[in-house]
Amino acid sequence: MQSPTSVHTAVREHYAELARSSSSCCGDNNLYTDQLLKDLPSEVSSFSLGCGDPITLASLKPGETVLDLGSGGGLDCFLAARQVGAEGHVIGVDMTPEMLAKARGNAARLNVTNVEFREGYLEALPIEDASIDVVISNCVINLSPDKPQVFREVFRALKPGGRVAVSDIVTNGQLPPAVQTNMEAWGACVAGALDVQDYVRGLREAGFVDVHVQPKGAADQMLAGLPIGVPFSATITAHKSAGSERTSKEVDLESAALDRIELPSGKLEGLLGHVADLQPLDNGYDFRVTGDLTEIRSVVDAIRAQISCCSPLQVNLVEAPDGAHVRITAEATAPVIAVSDIQ
Numbered sequence: 001m002q003s004p005t006s007v008h009t010a011v012r013e014h015y016a017e018l019a020r021s022s023s024s025c026c027g028d029n030n031l032y033t034d035q036l037l038k039d040l041p042s043e044v045s046s047f048s049l050g051c052g053d054p055i056t057l058a059s060l061k062p063g064e065t066v067l068d069l070g071s072g073g074g075l076d077c078f079l080a081a082r083q084v085g086a087e088g089h090v091i092g093v094d095m096t097p098e099m100l101a102k103a104r105g106n107a108a109r110l111n112v113t114n115v116e117f118r119e120g121y122l123e124a125l126p127i128e129d130a131s132i133d134v135v136i137s138n139c140v141i142n143l144s145p146d147k148p149q150v151f152r153e154v155f156r157a158l159k160p161g162g163r164v165a166v167s168d169i170v171t172n173g174q175l176p177p178a179v180q181t182n183m184e185a186w187g188a189c190v191a192g193a194l195d196v197q198d199y200v201r202g203l204r205e206a207g208f209v210d211v212h213v214q215p216k217g218a219a220d221q222m223l224a225g226l227p228i229g230v231p232f233s234a235t236i237t238a239h240k241s242a243g244s245e246r247t248s249k250e251v252d253l254e255s256a257a258l259d260r261i262e263l264p265s266g267k268l269e270g271l272l273g274h275v276a277d278l279q280p281l282d283n284g285y286d287f288r289v290t291g292d293l294t295e296i297r298s299v300v301d302a303i304r305a306q307i308s309c310c311s312p313l314q315v316n317l318v319e320a321p322d323g324a325h326v327r328i329t330a331e332a333t334a335p336v337i338a339v340s341d342i343q
């Protein structure tokens, strides 16, 4: 297990106290439909520290394996367990022992057999590679001091073709620095909230495609009028492409290109993610070539072939006359569907 940061320690103390006192915090009590909560004892259904309903968002299917990041008292795990049924499995991960004790007590009380709770950090998930169909989370990722690492861990844990359905707090621009460093505001799901553009970028850089952020409820209508840096609740969905199991040809092309060029790590993944999501790249990516250009041309051709049937994007490769430098750009040839309309 990784060593805790000061944020982990402050957040853990905050949630340990809430588990001991059984008080709900940063959400309203009407997050779920009555139908979803049906037949749950009120002590279980009312202990929600979330800010949305990732269960409905996830459209879970019988037999699926679900991972809940920051499972708290376990409510989302129990709701997920009903939907995936006896053939499915739900794993809740949380770093706060008091929350895990509460969740395990609730599981025993409900007599559910397809749910387990594991102690661990979102930044170092106690989960095998490529073992999860759906990752859900409710108002937790904002609490992590290292969100890019969380996104990488989620990507690692998901099977190819797996999906993310998260409810979280985000902002429409950077929070003021005084808020960002306030530990009480971290615990209250405010200070750690990511700017929505950084959220989308972080997921893409981890390898996700089809990334969508949707402000929840009234935030959707009010967003344009909100001052910069205001936190609000949103739903976030993303996919790990089934093609994440790359063909050996693609892997060869990529590693050949990586051998020959100075490529900042993750850039090619990022490029592929943008293209798959139909997002134009403003400035393109620069590649400094130390060998010949054959491999990088092949990678660009592979990308063009991948998107040729359905994309309004045109991918360009601009080669510098000295043969030592290339730039890849993608431009829209027709209106592009925005990942998120939030600016």
Ligand SMILES: C[S@@+](CC[C@H](N)C(=O)[O-])C[C@H]1O[C@@H](n2cnc3c(N)ncnc32)[C@H](O)[C@@H]1O
Pocket (backbone or CB within 6 Å): 008, 011, 012, 015, 047, 048, 049, 050, 051, 069, 070, 071, 072, 073, 074, 075, 076, 093, 094, 095, 096, 099, 120, 121, 122, 123, 137, 138, 139, 140, 143, 144, 145, 189
């Ligand atoms: C706001 S509560 C949400 C709990 C639950 N998802 C719900 O909707 O009721 C945040 C939970 O995430 C856990 N948590 C926060 N940061 C974490 C991290 N970096 N790693 C693991 N768990 C974390 C806390 O212990 C707490 O139980």
